[in-house]
Amino acid sequence: MTQGATGGGADPAGSQAAAATASATAAATAAAPAGEAVRPLAGVRVVSLAEQYPGPYATLLMADLGAEVILVERPAGGDPARQFPPFHAALNRNKRSVTLDLKTDAGRAQLRTLIASADVLLEGFRPGTMERLGFGYPQAAALNPRLVYVSISGFGQDGPYRDRPAHDISYQSIAGLMFGRARSGNVEQPDELAIGDLSSGMFAAFGAVSALYERARTGRGRRVDVSMTDGLVSWMSVMLGPVMNGQALADIGAEPAYGMFRCGDGRLLTLSIAHEDWFWKPLCGLLGMDDAAGFDRAARVAQAASLQARIAARLATEPRAAWAARLDAAAIPWGPVNDLDEVAADPHFRARGMFCTVAQPGGAALHHVAQPLVFDGTHPGPVRGVPALGEGNDEILGRGDREGA
Secondary structure, three states: OOOOOOOOOOOOOOOOOOOOOHHHHHHHHHHOOOOOOOOOOOOOEEEEOOOOOHHHHHHHHHHHOOOEEEEEEOOOOOOHHHHOHHHHHHHHOOOEEEEOOOOOHHHHHHHHHHHHHOOEEEEOOOOOHHHHHOOOHHHHHHHOOOOEEEEEEOOOOOOOOOOOOOOHHHHHHHOOOOHHHHHHOOOOOOOOOOHHHHHHHHHHHHHHHHHHHHHHHHOOOOEEEEEHHHHHHHHOHHHHHHHHOOOOOOOHHHOOOEEEEEOOOOOEEEEEOOOOHHHHHHHHHHHOOHHHOOOOHHHHHHOHHHHHHHHHHHHOOOOHHHHHHHHHHOOOOEEEOOOHHHHHHOHHHHHOOOEEEEEOOOOOEEEEEOOOOOEOOEOOOOOOOOOOOOOOHHHHHOOOOOOOO
16 A cells, blocks of 8 residues: 555455456456465555564565565675574565665655655664664654554663663573563473564564554544563463463463373374373273273372373384374364474475565575465465565666665
8 A cells, every 4th residue: 555545455356346356356356376366465665674584574474465565775795694694584585675874965865755655664774773864753753644553672662671672592592481480490492493583473464454444534644552572462462361360370280181291103193182081081992092082181280290101101112103093083172292293294285385485686496484364265475585685776766776875
């Protein structure tokens, strides 16, 4: 929804004559190339000054859904994540890149022009940086009252921790995600997935789209303040809520058949029976534990250690593939513990269209993980590869250089 556009942007034919029939629309959709048939955010222009992980993940989601995403990068090197090409490529397909030096009058003037044409401005600097550059929300809204202005930061735009530097592991620890490790004394390195980065990227995309929806009614944009730690605290709701209300936590993990087990060939699988008697009984039948089949949750939790040891001993007698067929046949919730190459080769994810290949400039191609939303059976997906630094300077900014100034 660039300035002056009307409508919700979900249907590219929405502004055409009302006489366009449903059959014609269906035919046009069927004829569209894969990835272009469904583009719910077509017509939305996103200008992004966010680097590294959270902002690029937010704009990746929006770009794959059809938004035009323009990365504003520093001339000397661009996004620091470009130092790690595979990491950068995974987050930045389907976007354009321009280079601006915001310390110069010319660079700031060109950014003002971009802001005036944008639907969404997304930035990931520490609080106060955009204000010092002259592009805080009041200044940006004066240029474009319809602008949705999204800020992602570690602790939000206010509060005692506002100016504290940190990375994902610290956001997780402050938000309480590591309370179980702390109570048990386990100080091993946590899992590598940057949950704070990814959750804030999702909240940023959701906040941007929500503000755009509101703008369709009001005609005005919004400031959206996304705190990485606030997002994690939100994810902890089912644990923090009981604590604040003096109630006991729902300890799903206390069940003996909720955990990871090693099979006879050394491969791992998970069982995920949380509280369901109707899954526990067939598991006991499968494993030769008929004496325990009648145990309710309270009895299972009371004897969790001994029951878990019995489950582990039985699963260790045969290879994972044998258990896989039996667990599926008995409709017992389980999953293989896959390594990364096994995920990439998994037939379910391939059948679901979760991987795609995108051509790069020059004819090369890169494999990517697709965005996971399916609209009427179609994955909206990338239609262009990863942009070279400043590749859009000429087309978008009217400059002939690639590196910018």
